[in-house]
Amino acid sequence: MRPETIAIVGAGRLGSTLALRLSDAGFKITEIIARDNPRSLAQGRRLSRSVKARTCIARRGTLDATIIWFCMPDSKIAAGVLEFARRDxxxxIALHSSGVLGSDVLAVMRESGAAVASVHPLMTFVQNSQPQLHNVAFALEGDQRAVRVAKKIVKALGGKPFPIRKQDKIAYHAFATMICPLLISLLAASEQAAKLAGISATEARVRMMPIVEQTLVNYKHMGAAASSSGPLVRGDTDTIGQHLSALVRNPALKRVYSALAQAALVYLPTRNRKAIARLLS
Ligand SMILES: NC(=O)c1ccc[n+]([C@@H]2O[C@H](COP(=O)([O-])OP(=O)(O)OC[C@H]3O[C@@H](n4cnc5c(N)ncnc54)[C@H](OP(=O)(O)O)[C@@H]3O)[C@@H](O)[C@H]2O)c1
Structure with missing residues (x-):
């Protein structure tokens, strides 16, 4: 067992995977702290069973762990930490994992003697999926003592810690949102384009995987420019015009297509830029 012991506040998507991965990495999880309602407590108990921890609500927590890790939604952290005010x-160390909020949202914990930091993993946590954290980038920001300990924990998880300045967190979180939730949004919109061609969303998902996977492999090894193909790279104005006509039936989808094509004109090698830009405007 490692010397640091950890209490997890919030047994949701992040909290559940984090607790399991920390436990796998040899950290003792002492308490899973849940809200005082049957559903939250049941969720907490399920997680506690798998990591051999106690389940409790904040005011009953012993807080005997060396680290208290807040895994509640961003909008709940400021109010949630108040439940821990006036404890010794x-x-x-108090940590949270919000991408947007700085460590200062844990100021109440600092006033009671804790060192605080934000520790944001660049990973997606959804129900029924428990990703590994190997090679995952963790953005760290906060008090020196807390950042030092968080760095050790991230390394023990196989992750890659790096410092982030408080003022850069919001732009960094916009980046994180673009590469995951908005990537899923693109795939969901693509299903709608398939629907216009008479293909169901389920079938579209099956058919798109080989090309989506190859695109990501190309991007990983060669970067964005060398991975571009299709009518924008060829400067095929007529084809793009035809796409836009076909998408008239779904105006929201046409807007998504146009916005991404406009981004391609700015960030990727494309031909006939001016003519295509006129079509898209
Ligand atoms: N999910 C991701 O992909 C991801 C990625 C990186 C970072 N994060 C960060 O991780 C944090 C948690 O996000 P999430 O997606 O895991 O949220 P989530 O699935 O909604 O889970 C939040 C959990 O916190 C509990 N909770 C709320 N208020 C509480 C309180 N006062 N005391 C104890 N527990 C409380 C909730 O219980 P109830 O269900 O009873 O409300 C729920 O179990 C956020 O800061 C988020 O920015 C998430």
Whole structure:
């Protein structure tokens, strides 16, 4: 067992995977702290069973762990930490994993003696999926003592810690949102384009996987420019015009197509830029 012991506050998507991965990496999870309602407590108990921890609500928590890791939604952190105010938190570390919020949202914990940091993993956590954290980038920001300990924990998880400045967090989170939730949004919109061609969303998902996977492999090895193909690279104005006509039946989809094509004109090698830009405007 490692010397740091950890209490997890919030047994949701991040909290559940984090607790399991920390436990796998040899950290003792002491408490899963849930809200005082049957559903939240049941969720907490399920997680506690798999990591051999206690389940409790904040005011009953012993807080005997050296680290308290807030895994509640961003909008709940500021109010959630108040439940821990006026406890003796000397020598403790308080962490949260919001991409947007700085460590200062844990100021109440700092006032009670804890060192605080934000520790944001560039990974997606959804129900029924528990990703590995190997090679995952973790953005760290906060008090020196807390960042030092968080760095050790991230390395023990196989992750890659790096410092982030408080003022850069929001732009960084916009980046994180573009590469995951908005990538899924693109795939969901693509299903609608398939629907216009008479293909169901389920069938579209099956058919698109080989090309989506190859595109990601190309991007990984060669970068964006060398992975571009299709009518924009060829400067095929007529084809793009035909696409736009076909998409008239779904105006929202046409807007998505146009916005992404406009981004390609700016960031990727394309031919006939001016003519295509006119079509898209
Ligand atoms: N999901 C991701 O992909 C991801 C990725 C990177 C970072 N994060 C960060 O991880 C954090 C958690 O996000 P999430 O997606 O895991 O949210 P989530 O699935 O909604 O889970 C949040 C959990 O916190 C609990 N909770 C809320 N208020 C609480 C309180 N006062 N005391 C104890 N537990 C409380 C909720 O319980 P109830 O269900 O009872 O409300 C729920 O179990 C956020 O800061 C988010 O920015 C998430």
């Amino acid at each position: 938190l000397r020598n403790k």
